[in-house]
Amino acid sequence: MNPVDPPDLPGRRLGDAGPRVSALGLGCLGLSGGYGPVSEADAVDVVRHAIDLGVTLVDTADFYGDGRNEELVGRAVAGRRDEVVIATRGGVRTARPGGPPSVVDGRPVSLRDACHASLRRLGVDHIDLYYLGRVDPAVPVADSVGALAELVQAGKVGHIGLSEATPDQVRAAHSVHPVSALETEYSLWERHAEAAILPTVRELGIGFVAHTPLGKGMLTGVLRYPGELGERDMRRNHPRFQGTNFARNRELVDELELMALARGLTPAQLALAWLLARGDDVVPIPGTRSRDRLAENLAALRVRLPADESRRLTELFTADRVAGPRLPVRR
Template identity: 45%
Template sequence: MITRPLGTTGPAVGALGLGCMGMSDLYGPADRTESVATIHAALDAGLTVLDTGDFYGMGHNELLIAEALRGRAREQAVISVKFGALRDAGNNWLGFDARPAAVKNFAAYTLRRLGTDHIDVYRPARLDPEVPIEDTVGAIAELVRAGQVRHIGLSEVGAETLRRAAAVHPIVDLQIEYSLISRGIEAEILPVCRELGIGVTAYGVLSRGLLSGHWAAGRPMPAGDFRAHSPRFAPENLGHNLSLAEALRAVAEPRGATPAQVAIAWVLHQGQDIVPLVGARRRERLTEAIGALDLELSDVDLEAIERAVPADAAAGARYPEPLMAHLDSER
């Protein structure tokens, strides 16, 4: 596995990371045995970053990762954890809590569920509008000094917040959506990350399946699949967005590749400081994603990709309006 630095202050990690959310939450039912096998396959292939959140399945995802790591060297994985999202028993979202006391409380529960003595990268899932980012980062910095956290990350924040946070403690990476049809970070956020030496862990590189080449119009949504509420999967937008995937397929097939591989390779090509997270829930999809590392995109390829999927080509916002309001990165 090719490695990349996680920012200028972080470790070298696999050039791809594994997003584990879908194994527990928000994409419908998943097979636990296959999920564990997929995590094992990712680690064996050198995908060291395992990305999770303490609210994915109300702790289920952390317990799943703990199960997968049992009997393996802890150093084989770089566990990245988001915290702060509040939910109730009906899976409703209640807001975010990033107060210093809450930071330490969430971390203690995560350490217990993961069965580890440290979290490699710890980050608030969203900016808490009621808490200065300096206070949140300062609380995580105390956990760093205590040895419970190795590095501090952020998620879906804008350039000003990045600067304020980095003034308190080094920030190793920003986790943010970045794909062929979600390029909002390029104007201001990505340049500031590079100025400050902050890496990017890019999620949504396949736009939740839209660019994978495996989605079809009329595909039923299982219970609990949040894509049923996603504007880009809405009936009025889905046909257009799937046409982008088909245009990408026309670029991929002459290269002996799939649309998913080309979409991932494009994100990889945007910089050595970017680590795409692939949300594979099954080993076959993981194998496909890893194949993107073998794709070297020429200038001709990049021009063809740009014609197939221009910037801002997607129909619909990347989240429903109420959730967009929580994104500091979109302000």
């Protein structure tokens, strides 16, 4: 179930027993809206182009675009199935079509159904890495992971992952079935994983997939004012993109931009290089709808960050300097 090593890109293994993947994956959330419009043809093209460039980890979820995201990933990988590790997740739903992922359902029966539906939409006979999208507080994690373990035994899933789980949940899950990867937000401006989550996965030999590595685009420097965000842009609901928070965060990005400029890099490249330097077990999955930005992001793999520069970046985006919580407040 492992693809061959990517032709050009350095690889990283997800955990002691997980699949080997390109050191940067492709996050597909933005390919069905969320950050603005994109045609299905362009979305499929970006995924195919990523595979051409040696990306072997493609990350989607069953609720993205109400299932359309998995369908387009399926179209993109058709005929090239062996070249990619497909990662998707179940256990989280939207309460209404197009709504935010607000319903967590980790019951074994729901996870089995969700996995089968993902297999159908992706048009594949197995999913390489299947994440429990969120741990359901109403269901023992052992029961949810037990259902995923059965899917592994049935050959429908290659490896099990967790998403945004706590250290205790990771331990409990890993004692039921080996967990190959934990996917959690991690970037210059979101470092909550460093305190206890990263040490836990390192101790257990679990890989770490860093989602939202570009801070939903903020760390790329392209956003200057909150007013630039379109009507349907999901960042409008995120506190860090609002009002004075935006302005304060933008000041940090200004400094990131200057540091990048001095090195002949883009802010996105510097932000990704910093993340890649956190450890060989960290695999960031930046998302983009653009071929050019994809190539730009992949070039971060060639950047070697001197220790003093890395430290400056670490100190620039400390939690007390970043304005606003990372998630919208749910009412």
